[in-house]
Amino acid sequence: xxxxxxxxxxxxxxxxxxxxxxxxxxxxxxxxxxxxxxxxxxxxxxxxxxxxxxxxxxxxxxxxxxxxxxxxxxxxxxxxxxxxxxxxxxxxxxxxxxxxxxxxxxxxxxxxxxxxxxxxxxxxxxxxxxxxxxxxxxxxxxxxxxxxxxxxxxxxxxxxxxxxxxxxxxxxxxxxxxxxxxxxxxxxxxxxxxxxxxxxxxxxxxxxxxxxxxxxxxxxxxxxxxxxxxxxxxxxxxxxxxxxxxxxxxxxxxxxxxxxxxxxxxxxxxxxxxxxxxxxxxxxxxxxxxxxxxxxxxxxxxxxxxxxxxxxxxxxxxxxxxxxxxxxxxxxxxxxxxxxxxxxxxxxxxxxxxxxxxxxxxxxxxxxxxxxxxxxxxxxxxxxxxxxxxxxxxxxxxxxxxxxxxxxxxxxxxxxxxxxxxxxxxx
Amino acid sequence: xxxxxxxxxxxxxxxxxxxxxxxxxxxxxxxxxxxxxxxxxxxxxxxxxxxxxxxxxxxxxxxxxxxxxxxxxxxxxxxxxxxxxxxxxxxxxxxxxxxxxxxxxxxxxxxxxxxxxxxxxxxxxxxxxxxxxxxxxxxxxxxxxxxxxxxxxxxxxxxxxxxxxxxxxxxxxxxxxxxxxxxxxxxxxxxxxxxxxxxxxxxxxxxxxxxxxxxxxxxxxxxxxxxxxxxxxxxxxxxxxxxxxxxxxxxxxxxxxxxxxxxxxxxxxxxxxxxxxxxxxxxxxxxxxxxxxxxxxxxxxxxxxxxxxxxxxxxxxxxxxxxxxxxxxxxxxxxxxxxxxxxxxxxxxxxxxxxxxxxxxxxxxxxxxxxxxxxxxxxxxxxxxxxxxxxxxxxxxxxxxxxxxxxxxxxxxxxxxxxxxxxxxxx
Numbered sequence: 001x002x003x004x005x006x007x008x009x010x011x012x013x014x015x016x017x018x019x020x021x022x023x024x025x026x027x028x029x030x031x032x033x034x035x036x037x038x039x040x041x042x043x044x045x046x047x048x049x050x051x052x053x054x055x056x057x058x059x060x061x062x063x064x065x066x067x068x069x070x071x072x073x074x075x076x077x078x079x080x081x082x083x084x085x086x087x088x089x090x091x092x093x094x095x096x097x098x099x100x101x102x103x104x105x106x107x108x109x110x111x112x113x114x115x116x117x118x119x120x121x122x123x124x125x126x127x128x129x130x131x132x133x134x135x136x137x138x139x140x141x142x143x144x145x146x147x148x149x150x151x152x153x154x155x156x157x158x159x160x161x162x163x164x165x166x167x168x169x170x171x172x173x174x175x176x177x178x179x180x181x182x183x184x185x186x187x188x189x190x191x192x193x194x195x196x197x198x199x200x201x202x203x204x205x206x207x208x209x210x211x212x213x214x215x216x217x218x219x220x221x222x223x224x225x226x227x228x229x230x231x232x233x234x235x236x237x238x239x240x241x242x243x244x245x246x247x248x249x250x251x252x253x254x255x256x257x258x259x260x261x262x263x264x265x266x267x268x269x270x271x272x273x274x275x276x277x278x279x280x281x282x283x284x285x286x287x288x289x290x291x292x293x294x295x296x297x298x299x300x301x302x303x304x305x306x307x308x309x310x311x312x313x314x315x316x317x318x319x320x321x322x323x324x325x326x327x328x329x330x331x332x333x334x335x336x337x338x339x340x341x342x343x344x345x346x347x348x349x350x351x352x353x354x355x356x357x358x359x360x361x362x363x364x365x366x367x368x369x370x371x372x373x374x375x376x377x378x379x380x381x382x383x384x385x386x387x388x389x390x391x392x393x394x395x396x397x398x399x400x401x402x403x404x405x406x407x408x409x410x411x412x413x414x415x416x417x418x419x420x421x422x423x424x425x426x427x
Numbered sequence: 428x429x430x431x432x433x434x435x436x437x438x439x440x441x442x443x444x445x446x447x448x449x450x451x452x453x454x455x456x457x458x459x460x461x462x463x464x465x466x467x468x469x470x471x472x473x474x475x476x477x478x479x480x481x482x483x484x485x486x487x488x489x490x491x492x493x494x495x496x497x498x499x500x501x502x503x504x505x506x507x508x509x510x511x512x513x514x515x516x517x518x519x520x521x522x523x524x525x526x527x528x529x530x531x532x533x534x535x536x537x538x539x540x541x542x543x544x545x546x547x548x549x550x551x552x553x554x555x556x557x558x559x560x561x562x563x564x565x566x567x568x569x570x571x572x573x574x575x576x577x578x579x580x581x582x583x584x585x586x587x588x589x590x591x592x593x594x595x596x597x598x599x600x601x602x603x604x605x606x607x608x609x610x611x612x613x614x615x616x617x618x619x620x621x622x623x624x625x626x627x628x629x630x631x632x633x634x635x636x637x638x639x640x641x642x643x644x645x646x647x648x649x650x651x652x653x654x655x656x657x658x659x660x661x662x663x664x665x666x667x668x669x670x671x672x673x674x675x676x677x678x679x680x681x682x683x684x685x686x687x688x689x690x691x692x693x694x695x696x697x698x699x700x701x702x703x704x705x706x707x708x709x710x711x712x713x714x715x716x717x718x719x720x721x722x723x724x725x726x727x728x729x730x731x732x733x734x735x736x737x738x739x740x741x742x743x744x745x746x747x748x749x750x751x752x753x754x755x756x757x758x759x760x761x762x763x764x765x766x767x768x769x770x771x772x773x774x775x776x777x778x779x780x781x782x783x784x785x786x787x788x789x790x791x792x793x794x795x796x797x798x799x800x801x802x803x804x805x806x807x808x809x810x811x812x813x814x815x816x817x818x819x820x821x822x823x824x825x826x827x828x829x830x831x832x833x834x835x836x837x838x839x840x841x842x843x844x845x846x847x848x849x850x851x852x853x854x
Contacts, residue, residue: 425808
């Protein structure tokens with residue numbers, strides 16, 4: 001399905017033009033009013049609903065190609081659109097429309113002794129490149145969230161959803177036009193050629209400010225390795241639950257079960273359980289029994305296997321593995337400091353939880369762990385923009401620059417300083 | 428003065444070890460109390476004072492080498508330490524000690540309907556690499572500011588100040604040790620070998636979180652081009668003053684004169700003056716007369732030269748040039764929108780000022796300009812962390828990620844989310 005009619009030079013030229021168009025659109029969006037952006041998002045939702053037949057027809061082409069290529073059923077399911085899924089795309093756009101506008105917020109304000117008023121106000125970031133894999137709804141979600149924060153978006157979809165995304169994108173552009181905003185505010189890379197990804201990662205001559213990859217580990221790893229601009233992403237979520245000696249057993253059971261098994265394929269699912277040696281005798285068995293009863297495979301260290309013999313043997317690799325499956329590695333540790341040491345050695349700085357009734361141990365854990373999210377007596381599966389009350393997220397970031405944790409509309413903004421004087425000059 | 432005794436492999440190994448040491452120190456600093464950091468900074472100041480003789484002796488070696496190499500007098504002056512300059516280094520450390528601690532601040536806090544409390548709290552960034560040129564005081568300023576924000580610092584000084592920085596660094600380490608903090612919290616790269624810079628820019632295997640270059644345009648350009656980690660910097664400050672039709676003439680004269688000539692070598696000095704055509708007849712002459720009387724060279728477009736014939740002819744290159752000298756390019760524009768267009772086309776997103784009595788024009792300018800700092804009726808030379816009330820700055824950034832404008836202790840922090848529950852699991 002590669003487009004053989006374009007040469008690499010054509011793709012470079014095409015992408016350079018997309019970058020310039022995006023930058024020009026971003027300048028217009030930077031001064032767009034909240035009402036204009038809301039109107040565009042509401043009009044996009046209406047246009048998506050109106051284009052339902054067209055989108056389903058486009059999706060049928062994608063599905064036929066996926067079936068022809070022998071893709072797995074789960075993969076094809078992720079790429080499948082139904083009337084209900086198309087309605088969900090429209091509702092998501094309306095939800096974004098209803099969020100508070102993150103641009104123009106006064107983040108800080110103070111006055112200097114010389115009378116200068118200084119304000120730090122939120123501004124758009126500029127141009128956001130979004131590279132995503134099979135789910136076509138990301139096209140609308142990411143484009144809409146970028147717009148809400150006053151940013152232009154360059155969307156690069158997976159080849160398998162190219163026709164579906166092209167149809168959805170047409171509806172997004174229709175919504176922009178209804179609101180009088182530039183069509184270039186949300187562009188979809190109009191070719192399946194893989195050279196376009198490399199071009200986007202290069203930053204298109206300064207016309208891309210940040211890249212957000214949405215997909216599997218190999219996509220994120222490539223983007224992190226090759227991008228010449230900042231990236232908001234997490235490579236993996238090796239999340240931990242630590243059951244402290246002061247943990248309530250019932251709470252530890254409920255949280256561990258939820259953290260591991262509520263959904264195993266999400267980045268906030270727990271991959272490793274650490275249990276304080278002081279309560280291993282009383283707590284380990286019931287927790288692992290719960291998990292095993294729900295079909296979870298347990299891989300433990302020697303001490304775990306001595307206490308709970310059904311466990312398989314964990315290897316060093318297990319501590320570094322994001323299973324994204326019903327498998328849990330389990331280790332006995334000597335208290336909160338050893339738990340911190342394990343997590344800082346093997347973790348991925350995503351989300352970690354401590355279960356304890358001891359406030360001092362909880363503080364020590366939450367301060368000592370260098371992760372985007374640290375939870376006390378709550379499941380790691382709350383690692384989600386919606387659960388945080390952000391309304392929508394474009395992903396979760398584990399880097400320490402700018403955006404960390406769930407990346408919602410606020411996190412897609414930058415800021416500037418406004419200095420307001422009455423003629424002051426600097427001595 | 429290259430150290431010929433080391434092979435490139437030795438330098439790679441040396442730098443890798445420095446990275447690991449810094450990461451280990453950063454973990455300790457992340458949980459250091461405000462009192463520990465304050466004690467270290469105060470002890471550093473005392474150690475700098477106590478080492479005055481040693482530092483002056485080391486500086487004498489650097490100065491001799493600079494003279495031997497035929498360096499310019501201004502360059503040698505920047506590298507010269509005196510008892511007064513050493514005292515200033517100590518006072519600067521005490522000033523940093525007295526700043527509020529930026530770590531642990533609650534940046535936001537809210538509660539979810541399910542009872543989860545969510546807090547966003549400031550954390551250290553981690554490890555900061557600082558690459559600087561001749562002034563040895565940067566060694567103490569940058570190391571001290573990084574420490575204040577709980578970060579480990581890896582300092583790479585210019586070859587010309589290597590002996591001076593080594594002596595200052597010894598005093599910083601003495602201060603750390605007095606406070607019981609790890610000596611590895613502030614490391615100075617102990618070789619002049621240039622391969623060390625490349626290693627630092629590579630990020631030392633994930634052990635450097637951000638790089639701050641302090642020096643001339645060629646250093647910053649190299650760092651921006653080669654760094655594989657985020658960079659806080661500005662390449663240049665092509666700052667503008669726009670005199671609007673509603674500008675008070677006396678204010679426009681005072682602000683333009685200050686913005687251009689208070690100091691010509693700082694990044695916040697104005698390089699281009701834009702004058703609204705509507706007041707060119709009345710305002711241009713007096714403003715340019717002031718500047719010319721102070722020895723400033725004027726380079727104008729054809730309209731400027733028609734009104735003020737002593738101006739030299741500006742070329743297209745002039746609009747893109749940071750003179751860092753007593754030279755100003757001047758252009759007549761059609762109102763605020765044309766001023767915005769010029770600045771967005773030729774500027775460097777650093778600092779721009781509008782002089783006007785018209786609040787609507789000022790809003791339009793401040794919203795339409797995508798620069799780190801936008802000023803209304805104030806000189807561009809206020810672009811400075813001290814003038815902003817931040818107490819100290821490590822530099823000024825023009826990127827849009829994380830830190831923008833003056834980079835003080837607060838800007839050297841990241842954040843994490845703390846989720847505090849009572850046993851919540853996600854439905």
